[in-house]
Amino acid sequence: MAVYTEVSDTELSRFIAGYGLGELQSYKGIAEGVENTNYVVQTAKGPFILTLYEKRVAPTDLPFFLGLMEHLAAKGVSCPTPLHDAEGRNLSELAGRAAAIVTFLQGVSVSRPSIAHCGAVGRALAELHLAGKDFPLQRTNALGPAGWQPLFDRFANQADEIAPGLQQTITAELAGLQAAWPKGLPEGVIHADLFPDNVFFLGGKFSGLIDFYFACNDALAYDIAICLNAWCFETDHTFNVEKGRALLTGYSAVRPLSAAEREAMPLLARGAAMRFLLTRAHDWIHHDKSALVSPHDPIDFLRRLHFHQTIRSIADYGLQ
Amino acid sequence: MAVYTEVSDTELSRFIAGYGLGELQSYKGIAEGVENTNYVVQTAKGPFILTLYEKRVAPTDLPFFLGLMEHLAAKGVSCPTPLHDAEGRNLSELAGRAAAIVTFLQGVSVSRPSIAHCGAVGRALAELHLAGKDFPLQRTNALGPAGWQPLFDRFANQADEIAPGLQQTITAELAGLQAAWPKGLPEGVIHADLFPDNVFFLGGKFSGLIDFYFACNDALAYDIAICLNAWCFETDHTFNVEKGRALLTGYSAVRPLSAAEREAMPLLARGAAMRFLLTRAHDWIHHDKSALVSPHDPIDFLRRLHFHQTIRSIADYGLQ
Numbered sequence: 001m002a003v004y005t006e007v008s009d010t011e012l013s014r015f016i017a018g019y020g021l022g023e024l025q026s027y028k029g030i031a032e033g034v035e036n037t038n039y040v041v042q043t044a045k046g047p048f049i050l051t052l053y054e055k056r057v058a059p060t061d062l063p064f065f066l067g068l069m070e071h072l073a074a075k076g077v078s079c080p081t082p083l084h085d086a087e088g089r090n091l092s093e094l095a096g097r098a099a100a101i102v103t104f105l106q107g108v109s110v111s112r113p114s115i116a117h118c119g120a121v122g123r124a125l126a127e128l129h130l131a132g133k134d135f136p137l138q139r140t141n142a143l144g145p146a147g148w149q150p151l152f153d154r155f156a157n158q159a160d161e162i163a164p165g166l167q168q169t170i171t172a173e174l175a176g177l178q179a180a181w182p183k184g185l186p187e188g189v190i191h192a193d194l195f196p197d198n199v200f201f202l203g204g205k206f207s208g209l210i211d212f213y214f215a216c217n218d219a220l221a222y223d224i225a226i227c228l229n230a231w232c233f234e235t236d237h238t239f240n241v242e243k244g245r246a247l248l249t250g251y252s253a254v255r256p257l258s259a260a261e262r263e264a265m266p267l268l269a270r271g272a273a274m275r276f277l278l279t280r281a282h283d284w285i286h287h288d289k290s291a292l293v294s295p296h297d298p299i300d301f302l303r304r305l306h307f308h309q310t311i312r313s314i315a316d317y318g319l320q
Numbered sequence: 321m322a323v324y325t326e327v328s329d330t331e332l333s334r335f336i337a338g339y340g341l342g343e344l345q346s347y348k349g350i351a352e353g354v355e356n357t358n359y360v361v362q363t364a365k366g367p368f369i370l371t372l373y374e375k376r377v378a379p380t381d382l383p384f385f386l387g388l389m390e391h392l393a394a395k396g397v398s399c400p401t402p403l404h405d406a407e408g409r410n411l412s413e414l415a416g417r418a419a420a421i422v423t424f425l426q427g428v429s430v431s432r433p434s435i436a437h438c439g440a441v442g443r444a445l446a447e448l449h450l451a452g453k454d455f456p457l458q459r460t461n462a463l464g465p466a467g468w469q470p471l472f473d474r475f476a477n478q479a480d481e482i483a484p485g486l487q488q489t490i491t492a493e494l495a496g497l498q499a500a501w502p503k504g505l506p507e508g509v510i511h512a513d514l515f516p517d518n519v520f521f522l523g524g525k526f527s528g529l530i531d532f533y534f535a536c537n538d539a540l541a542y543d544i545a546i547c548l549n550a551w552c553f554e555t556d557h558t559f560n561v562e563k564g565r566a567l568l569t570g571y572s573a574v575r576p577l578s579a580a581e582r583e584a585m586p587l588l589a590r591g592a593a594m595r596f597l598l599t600r601a602h603d604w605i606h607h608d609k610s611a612l613v614s615p616h617d618p619i620d621f622l623r624r625l626h627f628h629q630t631i632r633s634i635a636d637y638g639l640q
Contacts, residue, residue, distance in 0.1 A: 024428055027428060029352070030351065031349035032348060104346075106346050108345075112328070112330070
């Protein structure tokens, strides 16, 4: 959520000329994306988003992310689409950083999703999964079950600073999840971070998805489980079953769930809660004190985890 | 240079409806303005800049700043113009902050001004001074000569941490400036912070001025002296007399300088260098360690001050 790399007018003018975008009319660094530097760039051809990839993004992952956005857009998914420069590349260099310029997506993210928003995001997620089916590149989910224990090890002995007993809770839950984690579910490209700030609406209607920088190959139903955590809890951390129903029904209308996926949902939801509990707890303890961004409270996902531990079937999330 | 205050989509939609701007299409927090929170807001009526005034801006100064932009724009100065809401107000409230929405000015600021840019900024500054002549509100220059000693007192005993002997240099120079500071020069509204990042160009041509949050009433020639400091030194801190000539000639072509103003210029330039040396030195010592913005190096203005101390007449700045 910051501009880490400054770009001068002359280097940016030269850069956009390479994409045939005409004259540079304005550019503003925007407070979006925790990992990268982003600018809204107004050109003779309209507005675009310029992203400079900072050190936390692995350069070897960039062809996956950019290729995926292009693949999805070509299949009709509304998402930012990378432009190609005169040499046909969607990835270039600017101000000493790997850089890409993508289309500007209209819409605003909603701070308080309604039931209708949840239905729309369910449908959009299923469409994303279908469109991603034949995307040829692969990327392992670095934040999947195999990554949880090593991540936990980096702050386990300080976990109780966040909440008394948290170290023991996570240790027990991780053991349970590793033992029971579902295998053989339908896999494909997942967004893996489809929180409300990554979904745009325009006049109440879904207008598109952004931020594919956690996308990877994993169980499709796990992506739904992430959305249940991200969209269907109220600010008091209670689960809103109407929102769950809307999300799951919306998804199923586009891509019906298999029996195995339905059965796995409570466990997948626990895993998804664990994944965000772990990254948030890690950032809570290790966050850069000089950053303006205050870390998200990990307790929100501990509460979600406790809720999912009480769930026996997908019916409890609202899907009959 | 940060988004201090988050605004939700629902409150922003309601806010822009009050200005008759139609549907909210997108909004992005931008990394502009050290003191306030700014968003680029795309509406059915085009892009606008939304500013939320944070605590460092005195609420009593806002009618001056907003009124000035409106006054200047009405006189043909290219600058952001505040919009009026349905009740006719140019100042409202949003997310618990005083808030205003202003027109979006196209253009980019130049990181390395050319001689032609300096000529254009000279002309623009003179036009600003003429247009501001009959602006009825008044604002004292809090960072004028009377404010320098109290500002210095806040870090004087740490000044030598920046450069050995700096405390003594500033003490002596302040005494000299107070004794010799010119009186009776033509006064009016000055921008007081017209650095290259506050001037926009489009296709090499001047397109407008932004950031009036230091504007105040003071000697007009002092504003020129600020621009000599801000525009006419190279990155190695040497003065470029061709840039000085372009700036002063550009200014004089629109508003000729009186004999007293010409004579006062070397002293005004020393004062302007002192003003930025003091604020930068203060921020260097007292800056919030948690802020992402690194403070500007005060030494740049110590070097300028030393240069101006050697100047005997405005001819040395390039004006015959």
